[in-house]
Amino acid sequence: MTPGAAVLPCAGDPAGALLVLAIVLPTAGFLLALSVGGGRAERVALLFLAGGFAVAIAIVAAIWRSGHALSYALGGWTPPLGIALRADGLSAVMAMTTALVVGAVALFGRQNFAAPAPGVEARVPLSFWTLLLAVTTALNLIWFAGDLFSLYVALELLTFTAVPLVCLDGRADTLEAALRYMLFALMGSVLYLLGTALLYSAYGTLDIALLSERVRPEPAVWTAAALMTAGLVAKTALFPLHLWLPPAHAGAPPAASALLSALVVKGSFFLLVRLWFDVLPGLPSRAPAELLAALGAAAVLMGSVLALRQARLKLLIAYSTVAQIGYLFLMFPLASGPAGGPVAAGALTGGMLQAVSHATAKAAMFMAAGVMAGALGHDRIAGLAGTARALPMSMFAFGLGGAALIGLPPSGGFLAKWLLLTASVQSGQWWWAAVMLTGGLFTCGYVFMVVGRAMGEKDASEPRIIAAPITGQAVALALAVISMLLGLAALAPLDLVLVGRPTLAVVACR
Amino acid sequence: MTFALAFDCGLAVLILAMAIWTIAARTTFPAVVGFVAYGLLLTLVWMRLAAPDVALTEAAIGGGLTGVLLLGATSRLRATEPPAVSERPSVPFRLAVAGLCTLLSAAIAAVVLLLPDPAPTLAPEAAAKLSLTGVGNAVTAVLLAYRALDTLLESAVLLLALVGVWSLAPDRFWGGAPRSLALRHRDGSLSLLGQVLPPIGIVLGVYIVWVGADAPGGKFQGATIIGAMWVLTMMAGLQTPPEISQAWVRVILVAGAAFFLAVGIAGFWLAGAFLAYPTGFAKSLIVAIEVALTLSVAATLGLLVAGPPARPVRT
Numbered sequence: 001m002t003p004g005a006a007v008l009p010c011a012g013d014p015a016g017a018l019l020v021l022a023i024v025l026p027t028a029g030f031l032l033a034l035s036v037g038g039g040r041a042e043r044v045a046l047l048f049l050a051g052g053f054a055v056a057i058a059i060v061a062a063i064w065r066s067g068h069a070l071s072y073a074l075g076g077w078t079p080p081l082g083i084a085l086r087a088d089g090l091s092a093v094m095a096m097t098t099a100l101v102v103g104a105v106a107l108f109g110r111q112n113f114a115a116p117a118p119g120v121e122a123r124v125p126l127s128f129w130t131l132l133l134a135v136t137t138a139l140n141l142i143w144f145a146g147d148l149f150s151l152y153v154a155l156e157l158l159t160f161t162a163v164p165l166v167c168l169d170g171r172a173d174t175l176e177a178a179l180r181y182m183l184f185a186l187m188g189s190v191l192y193l194l195g196t197a198l199l200y201s202a203y204g205t206l207d208i209a210l211l212s213e214r215v216r217p218e219p220a221v222w223t224a225a226a227l228m229t230a231g232l233v234a235k236t237a238l239f240p241l242h243l244w245l246p247p248a249h250a251g252a253p254p255a256a257s258a259l260l261s262a263l264v265v266k267g268s269f270f271l272l273v274r275l276w277f278d279v280l281p282g283l284p285s286r287a288p289a290e291l292l293a294a295l296g297a298a299a300v301l302m303g304s305v306l307a308l309r310q311a312r313l314k315l316l317i318a319y320s321t322v323a324q325i326g327y328l329f330l331m332f333p334l335a336s337g338p339a340g341g342p343v344a345a346g347a348l349t350g351g352m353l354q355a356v357s358h359a360t361a362k363a364a365m366f367m368a369a370g371v372m373a374g375a376l377g378h379d380r381i382a383g384l385a386g387t388a389r390a391l392p393m394s395m396f397a398f399g400l401g402g403a404a405l406i407g408l409p410p411s412g413g414f415l416a417k418w419l420l421l422t423a424s425v426q427s428g429q430w431w432w433a434a435v436m437l438t439g440g441l442f443t444c445g446y447v448f449m450v451v452g453r454a455m456g457e458k459d460a461s462e463p464r465i466i467a468a469p470i471t472g473q474a475v476a477l478a479l480a481v482i483s484m485l486l487g488l489a490a491l492a493p494l495d496l497v498l499v500g501r502p503t504l505a506v507v508a509c510r
Numbered sequence: 511m512t513f514a515l516a517f518d519c520g521l522a523v524l525i526l527a528m529a530i531w532t533i534a535a536r537t538t539f540p541a542v543v544g545f546v547a548y549g550l551l552l553t554l555v556w557m558r559l560a561a562p563d564v565a566l567t568e569a570a571i572g573g574g575l576t577g578v579l580l581l582g583a584t585s586r587l588r589a590t591e592p593p594a595v596s597e598r599p600s601v602p603f604r605l606a607v608a609g610l611c612t613l614l615s616a617a618i619a620a621v622v623l624l625l626p627d628p629a630p631t632l633a634p635e636a637a638a639k640l641s642l643t644g645v646g647n648a649v650t651a652v653l654l655a656y657r658a659l660d661t662l663l664e665s666a667v668l669l670l671a672l673v674g675v676w677s678l679a680p681d682r683f684w685g686g687a688p689r690s691l692a693l694r695h696r697d698g699s700l701s702l703l704g705q706v707l708p709p710i711g712i713v714l715g716v717y718i719v720w721v722g723a724d725a726p727g728g729k730f731q732g733a734t735i736i737g738a739m740w741v742l743t744m745m746a747g748l749q750t751p752p753e754i755s756q757a758w759v760r761v762i763l764v765a766g767a768a769f770f771l772a773v774g775i776a777g778f779w780l781a782g783a784f785l786a787y788p789t790g791f792a793k794s795l796i797v798a799i800e801v802a803l804t805l806s807v808a809a810t811l812g813l814l815v816a817g818p819p820a821r822p823v824r825t
Binding site for chain 2: 017020023024027028030031034035036037038072073074075076077080081082083121122123124126127130131134137141149150153154156157160161163164167168170175194198201202203204205218219220223
């Protein structure tokens with residue numbers, strides 16, 4: 001969509017080895033945790049995730065300092081024969097978000113997924129800790145892979161980690177939700193793979209940078225683009241393929257819900273961004289971008305209305321995810337504007353910021369809801385009265401997360417929506433702005449519905465609220481505060497998101 | 511009409527018939543049988559297209575392993591079969607699905623006919639660099655050298671599938687053994703097969719792995735045969751599935767991927783890049799990785815067939 005993007009400015013940077021580490025560390029952790037098993041999986045996971053966190057910081061720092069993308073040719077084989085890992089600004093931002101949210105989920109999960117006794121292995125802890133490491137591998141591969149088939153492998157990894165996470169507690173209804181999710185996800189994988197095969201047969205390479213130079217608007221490319229987009233849309237749960245998401249995300253244990261809503265759906269969304277902006281920049285993409293944004297607008301409205309009608313807190317948050325995913329797709333027609341000028345740059349930054357802001361805010365909200373449900377013994381919204389008094393920290397985290405979703409300053413949601421609104425007004429597409437404002441209003445509605453109930457006085461007939469452990473609440477609050485402060489990114493001297501996109505970066509380096 | 515053309519046409523008609531049979535079958539068992547036959551016919555197609563590596567994989571995975579897994583699922587689903595049959599989706603829904611599938615197939619067929627001829631391919635480049643890897647089979651070079659990361663992570667996908675299956679176990683059985691695969695009405699012939707076939711199958715599997723470096727074959731195909739032999743002995747009641755919490759089970763499962771990863775990391779220092787092989791040692795390392803992966807993949811496939819733990823841990 002933006003001509004001139006995704007050119008490889010530097011090959012074989014020594015810092016490129018960091019990208020390998022970001023994938024190798026969680027994979028090694030997964031293998032080690034599975035083999036030592038027992039009660040030691042948790043310690044292995046925490047150790048390797050801490051290492052991964054340091055690597056993510058190093059990657060962001062390297063890109064920030066140099067101002068250009070990192071790359072690494074695996075095995076010394078250069079594309080098209082070999083596979084290259086690449087990290088541009090988009091990858092760096094998502095990798096940092098992943099490290100942050102996965103780290104928070106790990107700390108939050110410690111209270112729920114500890115081994116039953118030292119050295120004793122149980123089903124749920126072993127599954128959770130090994131899957132947490134594997135999901136990190138899958139996501140980092142999605143952010144860094146420069147090759148369409150490696151990205152397919154990443155999607156497979158992601159599916160096979162996300163599905164068991166949904167039915168971790170083994171109840172029949174969560175098994176059903178997991179099965180439905182798996183059918184959608186596998187269908188999406190097959191469509192993606194079909195498109196990849198078509199692109200290879202047409203151009204003889206799977207490398208994203210090489211493809212972007214060779215792709216021309218012709219039937220094979222349009223078919224491939226349609227197949228891959230349909231598949232990824234199903235995995236991202238964009239309306240009308242969202243039906244699998246609410247039961248799956250609401251039925252999972254809180255730590256898993258946070259992971260699924262915050263990061264897993266962003267994986268396939270990120271691939272859509274890669275596909276349209278980096279693989280197919282040569283395609284006249286006005287119509288498909290408008291279609292994606294129209295579906296996004298429908299998702300914002302439908303998801304918000306359905307969220308307002310939920311009786312259970314976790315389902316409300318899950319439907320809110322459906323709506324917030326819709327916002328992400330509004331960036332497509334805005335960021336594909338003419339000649340990739342400042343409007344497009346703003347929209348791209350806004351869209352990615354929305355992804356990061358939603359990731360942190362939604363993870364915080366699912367964790368807070370999990371704490372509340374644990375303390376109340378249920379998650380009926382009608383029975384939330386008194387929660388604010390009994391669990392102020394969790395309620396505050398939920399409220400802050402909600403405020404970030406609404407887009408109150410100085411949250412990341414505020415800056416994201418500001419950038420997207422500006423882009424839509426500047427490019428004369430005011431109708432997307434109308435959708436964003438209406439959606440914001442609905443978001444206010446469902447957040448205040450929960451907060452208002454929780455502020456109420458507790459009915460004496462309701463059972464007593466049990467105290468909740470402090471660690472989980474503190475983690476949720478920390479994430480919510482981060483998402484509330486993300487808007488301060490506007491003060492940064494360099495727009496990290498745009499690193500590695502030459503035509504955009506010129507206007508974006510402030 | 512030449513014999514070859516007639517054969518191809520007959521094959522295409524048979525495959526279509528098997529596909530329709532699989533979809534139209536009312537109950538699971540005949541559908542699975544149709545699917546396995548479909549996989550075996552596809553094997554012939556790959557042979558006709560001169561792609562023996564793909565044919566071997568299709569036979570082992572598409573026809574064999576998937577068939578066994580699906581038959582296992584069929585036996586578990588037997589109790590729920592009648593309600594599932596009565597809950598068939600409505601006619602308009604099925605027509606809509608059929609319409610979409612037809613549209614999709616037509617679009618792909620049209621596009622494939624429009625593709626450039628000869629198709630752009632990396633095959634010459636893959637063959638040209640073959641000497642650097644020391645192996646003689648370009649497919650093996652792609653899987654273990656040029657695109658080694660994909661293969662490494664695919665072996666992790668397989669382990670994840672097993673973790674996913676295990677995670678469906680009831681909590682009280684965690685760490686125990688999967689249910690016995692031994693058939694209830696087994697007679698002497700199965701027991702005899704269970705004793706006679708494995709030595710032959712294991713030799714065949716090892717041969718396919720070994721020859722894979724220079725000719726069609728490879729770890730996945732060989733591992734599937736070895737895994738199948740293990741399943742056969744379990745079905746004959748000669749062996750029982752192991753308890754999943756035992757250390758040796760876990761070590762065998764992760765050994766292949768772990769060794770592959772270790773060689774890859776060593777490449778940083780010894781060959782200048784992750785997943786690069788030091789000059790002169792490429793072929794021996796590739797064969798070593800294939801052997802380690804064979805063991806792990808065979809064990810994983812056998813345990814996937816055996817299913818989640820279903821018996822308490824013996825103390």
